[in-house]
Amino acid sequence: MLHLSNLHVQVGTKSLLNLDNLELKAGEVMGVLGPNGAGKSTLFKAITGTIENEGRVLLHGKPRQDWQHKALAQHLGVLAQSSELTFPFLAQEVVALGLTPLTIGHKEGWQLIYNLMEHTDCRHLAERSYPSLSGGERQRVQLARVLLQLSQAQSAPLLMLDEPTSAQDLGQQHGILSLARDLAKNRGYAVLVILHDLNQALQYCDHCCLIDNGEIALQGEPETILTPETIERHWQYLPEKIHMSSGQPILI
Numbered sequence: 001m002l003h004l005s006n007l008h009v010q011v012g013t014k015s016l017l018n019l020d021n022l023e024l025k026a027g028e029v030m031g032v033l034g035p036n037g038a039g040k041s042t043l044f045k046a047i048t049g050t051i052e053n054e055g056r057v058l059l060h061g062k063p064r065q066d067w068q069h070k071a072l073a074q075h076l077g078v079l080a081q082s083s084e085l086t087f088p089f090l091a092q093e094v095v096a097l098g099l100t101p102l103t104i105g106h107k108e109g110w111q112l113i114y115n116l117m118e119h120t121d122c123r124h125l126a127e128r129s130y131p132s133l134s135g136g137e138r139q140r141v142q143l144a145r146v147l148l149q150l151s152q153a154q155s156a157p158l159l160m161l162d163e164p165t166s167a168q169d170l171g172q173q174h175g176i177l178s179l180a181r182d183l184a185k186n187r188g189y190a191v192l193v194i195l196h197d198l199n200q201a202l203q204y205c206d207h208c209c210l211i212d213n214g215e216i217a218l219q220g221e222p223e224t225i226l227t228p229e230t231i232e233r234h235w236q237y238l239p240e241k242i243h244m245s246s247g248q249p250i251l252i
C-alpha cells in the first residue's frame with residue numbers, strides 16, 4: 001500500500017533521512033521507533049511531502065505527487081502530535097473539517113461525525129469550544145477528524161499517527177492503539193505509528209522500523225527486533241525482558 005524507496009532529506013549540509021526501502025501493506029500496523037532526533041517525524045514529513053525530499057513515495061503503486069488532492073486527502077491522513085486553533089470552533093466543528101473531501105449528505109455526515117467521536121471517546125465534548133479542551137481531549141478530537149477524512153476512501157487508506165498516546169492517560173492510550181489495530185485488522189487500513197513506548201510497540205504493532213541517525217537500523221517483528229541488547233545499543237538503556245502468563249513480552 002505504501003512503498004518508499006531511496007528517500008533522502010537534507011537541510012543545508014545536514015542529512016536528516018537516508019532510507020533505501022520501506023513497505024507497508026494494507027491491514028498492517030507498523031511502529032516507527034527510535035531515539036530522540038532519529039528522524040521519525042522527518043520520515044512522516046517526507047511521506048506527506050511537507051519537507052523537501054528526494055526519492056519515491058508510492059501509495060497504491062502511484063507516486064504521491066500524481067494523486068489528485070481530494071483523492072489523496074481521502075487516502076492519507078495524519079494525526080499530528082498537537083494541533084492548536086485560535087478560532088473558538090466547537091469540537092464537533094473541528095471534526096467536521098474532515099468532511100471537506102466527502103460527498104455525503106448533511107444528516108448522514110453529522111451522524112458519521114458523532115459515531116467517530118464515540119469511537120475516539122470525545123462525543124461528550126462535541127459542543128465544547130476546542131481551545132478550552134485539554135491536550136489529550138484535543139488529540140482525540142483531531143483523531144476523529146482524521147478518521148472522518150479517511151472514511152470515504154475507495155481503497156485502503158494510510159493512517160499516520162505521530163505519538164498518538166503522548167497526551168493520553170493509560171486507558172485512552174490503549175483505547176487509541178486498539179482502535180488503530182481494529183482499523184487495520186477489520187477495515188484494511190495501513191497504519192504507521194510513531195511510538196516511544198516500546199511495550200506498546202510489542203503489544204500493538206505487526207512490524208516495526210527502528211530508525212537511528214536518519215537510517216533504518218532494523219526492521220521486522222517487534223518481538224524479534226526489540227531485544228534488550230538492541231534497546232541498549234540504540235537508547236543507551238538496558239531493560240529486562242520478561243513474558244507474562246499470556247506469552248506477551250514486557251520490557252521493564
Ligand SMILES: Nc1ncnc2c1ncn2[C@@H]1O[C@H](COP(=O)(O)OP(=O)(O)OP(=O)(O)O)[C@@H](O)[C@H]1O
Pocket residue numbers: 011014016034035036037038039040041042043
Ligand atoms: N529544518 C531542520 N533543520 C535542521 N535540522 C533539522 C530540521 N528539522 C529537523 N532537524 C533535525 O533532524 C533530526 C531529526 O529530527 P526529527 O524531528 O525527525 O526527529 P524525531 O526522531 O522525530 O525525534 P523526537 O523523538 O525527539 O520527536 C534532529 O536532529 C533535528 O534536530
